[in-house]
Amino acid sequence: MTQDLVSIITPAYKAASYIGETIRSVQAQTHGAWEMLVVEDGSPDDTWKVIAAHAQADPRVKLIRQENAGPAMARQKALDHASGRYIAFLDSDDLWLAEKLERQLAFMRERSSAFSYTAFRRITADGSVTGRLIEVPAEMTYRRLLGNTAIATSTVLIDREKTGPLQMTKTYYDDFVLWLAILRRGHVAHGFNEDLMRYRVLGQSVSRNKWRSMRMVWATYRQVVGLDPFSAGAAFAGYAWHAWWKYRKF
Incomplete structure (x- = not known):
């Protein structure tokens, strides 16, 4: 590495x-040692062309194409x-503020942290x-993240020199399952309470998406994580409360 x-x-x-805007937010980073691996997941629109144009202009942006397999397999690719050594995750419609990597890396090094996350705004x-x-x-x-x-x-x-290899699971909440897998090894994730990311809210039916999310969270607890019904119920109650509190107002 x-x-x-x-x-x-x-x-x-x-x-x-x-x-394109997402890529430009990475190019604006004050920490310049990065590579952006963008996996075009068999998209029917011009996504690959936009990525390719940026990759041609900046060799740090790397286009990888695959037949549609979903976000988990795209992340694994x-x-x-x-x-x-460090692995960052950035969804294709979200944005980073310019000092995101520089400040978060410094935060992790001060604490010898293997895994960190930050505050953000929608x-x-x-x-x-x-x-x-x-x-x-x-x-x-x-246990807290459950x-x-x-x-x-x-x-x-993530500092994978500390965590070891990262492996995605092909499931609806593949990112959440990865965080749990890392923390289950005994690591602690450290929260950096600085505003460094913009989460773009998309979708026509927010209520429908919430109901689907709730069903998939339950399925993740029972089928992927392997919790018994009582433990899954307790975790789900905490999840629902924190989700409501987090998104109670824009």
């Missing part, structure tokens, strides 16, 4: 409208090509409205 290099993992599907689909600051707890253990929603994917930075 290249010691100071951050490998950025970005799955992209139907992302032509936003991926990027991980298989990653050269950096933005509307067109980016015209920015929401309130969503703060994060200082630490997250395996019933929590504190870790937003596009804020995560």
Whole structure:
């Protein structure tokens, strides 16, 4: 692994409208040692063309194409090509503030941290409205994360020299399952309570998506994590409470 290099993992599907802005937010980083591995996941639109144009202009942006297999396998494909000691996750419609990597790396090094996440704000689909600051707890253990929603994917930075190899699971909440797998090894995730990411809110039916999310969270607890019904119920109650509190207002 290249010691100071951050490998950025970005799955992209139907992302032509936003991926260019996402890439530009990475190019604006004050920490310049990065590679952005964008996996175009068999998208039917012009996503790959937008990525290709950026990759041609900046060799740190790397286009990887695959037949549609979903975000978990797209993330795994990027991980298989990653050269950096540090792994960051950035979804194709989210944005980083310019000092995100520099400040988060310094935070991790001060604490000898293997895994960190940050505060963030939501933005509307067109980016015209920015929401309130969503703060994060200082630490997250395996048991705490089971019933929590504190870790937003596009804020995560991992030192894989400390965690060991990262392996995605093909499931709806593949990112959440990965965080649990890392913390189950005994690591603690450290929350950096600084505003460093913008989460873009998309979708026509928010209520329908919430109900689907709730069903998939339950399935994750029972079928993927392997919790018994009582433990799954307790974790689900915590998850629902934290999700409501986190997103109770924009």
